[in-house]
Amino acid sequence: MRRRADRAPRGTVPRVRAAAGRPRKRGVDLSVDLGPLRLKNPIVAASGTFGYGTDFLPYLDLRDLGGFVTKGLSLLPRRGNAPPRTCETPSGMLNAIGLANVGVEAFLSEKLPALRDCGTAIIANVFGETQEEYVAVARRLNGAPGLAALELNLSCPNTEKGGLAFGVSPPVVRQVVAAVRRAAPDLPLIVKLTPNITDVAVAGSAAREGGADVLSLVNTFLGMAIDLETRRPVLDNVVGGLSGPAIKPLALYMVHRVYREVGLPVLGMGGISCAEDALEFMLAGSAAVQVGTLNFFDPTGSVRLVREIEAWCRSAGVRAVRDLTGTLRLPAGRPPAPCSG
Amino acid sequence: MPSDIAAPVIRHDVLGRDHFLLTLECPAIAREARAGQFVMLRAGRGFQPLLRRPMSICRVLPGRRGRIQILYKIVGEGTRCLSQQPVGATVPTLGPLGNGFRLAPDGTRPILVAGGIGIAIFPFLVEALRAARRATPLLIYGARANRDLVALDFFRARDVPMRLATEDGSRGTKGFVTRILEPLLARKDRGPRMEIFACGPTPMLKAVRERALGAGVPCQLALESQMPCGIGVCLGCVVGCPPDERGPIFRRVCAEGPVFGAEEVVL
Numbered sequence: 001m002r003r004r005a006d007r008a009p010r011g012t013v014p015r016v017r018a019a020a021g022r023p024r025k026r027g028v029d030l031s032v033d034l035g036p037l038r039l040k041n042p043i044v045a046a047s048g049t050f051g052y053g054t055d056f057l058p059y060l061d062l063r064d065l066g067g068f069v070t071k072g073l074s075l076l077p078r079r080g081n082a083p084p085r086t087c088e089t090p091s092g093m094l095n096a097i098g099l100a101n102v103g104v105e106a107f108l109s110e111k112l113p114a115l116r117d118c119g120t121a122i123i124a125n126v127f128g129e130t131q132e133e134y135v136a137v138a139r140r141l142n143g144a145p146g147l148a149a150l151e152l153n154l155s156c157p158n159t160e161k162g163g164l165a166f167g168v169s170p171p172v173v174r175q176v177v178a179a180v181r182r183a184a185p186d187l188p189l190i191v192k193l194t195p196n197i198t199d200v201a202v203a204g205s206a207a208r209e210g211g212a213d214v215l216s217l218v219n220t221f222l223g224m225a226i227d228l229e230t231r232r233p234v235l236d237n238v239v240g241g242l243s244g245p246a247i248k249p250l251a252l253y254m255v256h257r258v259y260r261e262v263g264l265p266v267l268g269m270g271g272i273s274c275a276e277d278a279l280e281f282m283l284a285g286s287a288a289v290q291v292g293t294l295n296f297f298d299p300t301g302s303v304r305l306v307r308e309i310e311a312w313c314r315s316a317g318v319r320a321v322r323d324l325t326g327t328l329r330l331p332a333g334r335p336p337a338p339c340s341g
Numbered sequence: 342m343p344s345d346i347a348a349p350v351i352r353h354d355v356l357g358r359d360h361f362l363l364t365l366e367c368p369a370i371a372r373e374a375r376a377g378q379f380v381m382l383r384a385g386r387g388f389q390p391l392l393r394r395p396m397s398i399c400r401v402l403p404g405r406r407g408r409i410q411i412l413y414k415i416v417g418e419g420t421r422c423l424s425q426q427p428v429g430a431t432v433p434t435l436g437p438l439g440n441g442f443r444l445a446p447d448g449t450r451p452i453l454v455a456g457g458i459g460i461a462i463f464p465f466l467v468e469a470l471r472a473a474r475r476a477t478p479l480l481i482y483g484a485r486a487n488r489d490l491v492a493l494d495f496f497r498a499r500d501v502p503m504r505l506a507t508e509d510g511s512r513g514t515k516g517f518v519t520r521i522l523e524p525l526l527a528r529k530d531r532g533p534r535m536e537i538f539a540c541g542p543t544p545m546l547k548a549v550r551e552r553a554l555g556a557g558v559p560c561q562l563a564l565e566s567q568m569p570c571g572i573g574v575c576l577g578c579v580v581g582c583p584p585d586e587r588g589p590i591f592r593r594v595c596a597e598g599p600v601f602g603a604e605e606v607v608l
Contacts, residue, residue, distance in 0.1 A: 051574040058342050059572075079591055086567050086577035091388040093569055097576045100591070245388045273388075296570040297383065297392050299435065300345060 028313040029320040030306070032066070032288045034265040035213035037149050037188040039066035039121055039288055042321055043278065043306050046269055046292035047072055047125035047151065047192075048097065052111040053118065059299040064306055066288055067121030070107065072153050073141075075133050077103035087225045087234040092244030092271070093293060094223050096237035099127060099156065104137045108144055121148035123190065127156040131176050135183045142184035149188040152180060152212075154203075155196075155219045155241075167194035167219075170206035177210025190267060193217040193258070200254045201261035208264050215258055216267035216290065218251045244293040245271040252284055259285020259326060273301065275308030282321070283328045343438055343572070344369040347431040351408060353424075359415040360458075360491045361424050362399070363432075368407025370436045374398050376444075376469040377462060377563055377600045380436030381571035382411070384422040394419040395568045395595070397462040397540070398437060399492075412461035412492060438571050439599045442466055442561055444473050445536040449559075451478035452525070454518050454549050456541020457489065462563050464495050466538060476533070477501060481521045483545070487512035519548045526556040536560070537603075547608040560603035566594040581607045 030041035045068035050056060052070050062068070080100025087094045102111065107124070115122055124141050128134035138150060154167030154176070166172050177191055191207040193200055195218035204215050220241025225234040233239075251270020259266050268286030272278050273294045281289045294301040313321055348367035356362050370380060381393035399412040415421050426432055445451045451470060453463050460482055470478060483506035484490050490512060496503055504521045505513030514520050518541075525535075539549045540563040553560035566578035573596035580598065582590040582605060592598070592606075 049570075049574060055572060055574045059345060079587075079589065080576060080579070082581065082589065083579050083591070084567055085579060086569050086575065088390060088392050088567075088569075091391055093392060095569075095575070095577060100576050244391055293391070293569075296575055298433075299570075299572060 028310050028318065029322070030310060030313075031320075032322045032325075034190075034267060034287050035188060037121065037190075037214065041066040041306050042282065042286075042288035042309065043302050044068060044121070044123070044267065044288055044290045045295055045302050046290035047153065048095075049292040049295040052102075052107065053115050053122065054111070056295075056299060060303045061119075062115075063119035064303040065120045066306075067123055067148060069123040069125050069151050069290065070111070071101050072099055072125040072127045072156075073101055073104045073107050073137055074099065074127055074129075075104060075136050075140075077101065077106065082236045084234060084236055085240075087240070089223070089225060089242065089244075090246060092242050092246030093296075094225055094235060094240035094242055095220070096235045096240035098237065104140050108140065112144060112146055116146050118146075122146055123149045123151050125151045125153055125192070126180070127153040129156060129159040131160075131179055134176055135179050138180045138184040142186050147187060149190055149214075150180070150184055151190040151192050151216060152177065153192050153219070154207075155192070155194040165194055165196065167203055168197045170202050173203050173206040174210040177207050177212050181211035188213045190214040190216050192219055193254075194219045195250065195254055195270075196222050199257075201257050204258045204262040204264070208262055212264060214265045214267055214287075215262060216269065217258060218247070218254050218270050221247055221250065243271070245273055247271045248277060252280060255281055255286055256284040256328070272305075273298075275305050275312055278305055278309060279312060279324065282324045283326070285326045285328070287322065287325050342373070343436050345433065345435045346370060348434040350426050350428050350430050350432060353426060353428055356412070356491045358488050360489075361413055361415075362492075363411040363413065363423070363426070364402070364408055365411065365432060365434055366406060366408050367434050367436075370434060371401045371407035371409050374401050374409065374437040374465075375441035376465040377441030378437040378439050379571070379599060380409070380411070380434050381438065381568070382423060382435075383433035384419045384426075390419045390422060392419075392569050393433070393435065393571065394423070395438075395565075395571055395599075397563070398465055399461045400464045400468065410464075412458070412464075414458040416458075435571060439595055440597070442469075442538055442563070442600050444470060445475055445538075445559075447475065448534065450476045450533050450535045452522075452535050452537045453478050453480045453482075454522060454537055454539040454541070454545075455480065455482045456518060456539075456545035457484050459539075459541030459545075459563070460492055462540045463538075464492065467496065467499055467501055471499065478538075479504065481506070481518050481525075483507065483518035483521075483541075485509065517548070518545060519552060522549065522552055526552055526558060539563070543608055550603040550606075550608060553603050561600050562603055562606065562608075563600050564594050564598050564606070566599075568595050571595045583607055
């Protein structure tokens with residue numbers, strides 16, 4: 001508690017300042033807390049849609065974002081799947097990139113140093129084909145200067161379990177999350193849930209039991225496209241992940257469910273392409289949101305969302321955007337939210 | 342440095358069946374563009390289509406207004422939507438992107454090989470070659486039928502010799518561009534040095550690549566690909582390259598291309 005004598009006289013200092021130090025008109029506090037992780041605003045660029053951050057420097061100032069998540073990192077570099085890797089679908093797209101990435105060592109030696117002092121939260125996305133690989137990558141990243149958090153991608157096929165994704169088996173989720181938690185004790189741990197499961201809240205609870213700080217959801221939905229003329233799948237990999245506005249209602253429901261059932265802060269995503277979408281996810285329980293496919297068709301869209309959310313809050317009389325999280329008004333007679341996140 | 346500009350439509354001309362020539366005003370892009378580069382155009386307003394479409398820069402118009410032209414053919418929903426943009430509308434335009442052509446060295450004759458709408462990339466290259474005082478190129482241009490051959494006036498006005506081919510024989514040589522290219526390559530010992538610049542459908546590029554490598558003639562291929570972002574982040578547009586001991590290698594058409602040496606890619 002500050003003592004009265006420490007306080008600046010009223011009217012001499014803007015009461016709320018943006019993180020970059022610029023005074024704002026009738027400041028809306030955009031900062032949000034996700035467990036141990038504080039972000040300057042609720043917009044985070046999603047993994048796989050933002051490269052390693054530097055690719056967007058011609059288009060936007062990274063300081064204007066709440067944060068970004070790197071392309072998924074594995075222990076060794078991966079070259080990914082053969083083309084065609086993507087296919088546009090109604091209001092969405094399928095991708096089967098095959099987790100291509102530079103590998104954790106090259107990330108640490110080449111990518112991360114270029115991002116030092118970039119002024120936004122850098123979240124490293126981690127995956128592996130075995131639990132040992134997840135652990136090894138996480139251990140290597142623990143304590144890396146400039147990293148704000150880890151995000152575990154549990155949608156990777158588990159080669160020791162016949163290629164089934166880690167995230168579809170709650171006992172496996174608990175085990176992997178606990179092992180990574182031990183390997184990277186210094187970083188906030190975000191666990192990214194796959195929607196390709198009967199009840200995403202069960203996987204979310206397993207992640208909480210394993211020691212997750214935050215849940216991010218959803219990853220892409222499995223889907224496919226067929227070329228009628230050739231009678232072949234469009235993607236060389238046959239199956240891909242669906243993203244974009246097409247999945248928004250599905251993702252919104254899953255965020256609502258996980259927020260009410262699990263009791264961890266939620267970082268929601270799925271087809272968000274305007275401020276209204278982001279705000280709906282916050283009402284459903286997201287403390288912050290990720291934007292993914294939007295970065296492909298509108299490279300400055302993420303920072304536009306930050307400005308639009310601020311404008312919306314100002315016009316709606318919301319002084320702190322974090323106050324919106326979980327304020328969905330449910331019809332009377334429905335059970336109240338079992339937890340506050 | 343690429344820019345993302347809401348570019349006003351200055352003209353939008355119909356060039357025969359399904360072909361259009363779009364003139365956009367986007368000075369920052371016009372100033373930086375080089376032959377062989379492309380822009381990502383957002384064709385509609387909503388989510389249908391969702392993604393931008395990569396388009397070769399056909400020309401940068403002379404003058405200070407900073408206008409570029411895009412020559413395209415309706416092949417699907419994106420291009421159909423684009424074709425409905427009236428004069429005065431704005432089209433979100435991101436570019437210039439990718440690496441352009443390397444101009445042929447002095448004393449080398451450029452052979453331009455175009456298939457179908459692949460012709461769209463060549464007016465800019467012809468003007469760049471003229472500006473750099475290189476040898477006049479020869480254009481070999483193939484399409485399905487006579488009515489699909491477009492922009493011939495542009496090349497005629499610049500005294501670019503043309504050899505045409507149509508699949509149905511309605512104009513020029515009947516068959517594919519390789520029917521014209523092959524005898525030319527066979528005669529190469531008697532002519533000056535040459536370099537091939539090719540753009541068109543993948544089967545054509547594949548055929549041109551094989552002939553060029555076989556004849557030992559340098560060849561640059563401008564590739565097309567499904568390209569969700571155009572700026573190197575989605576990794577969706579890759580092309581296969583000659584493998585190493587660890588297996589296949591993939592390179593991004595948007596960032597490392599769209600122009601590749603014939604020996605750099607496997608089609």
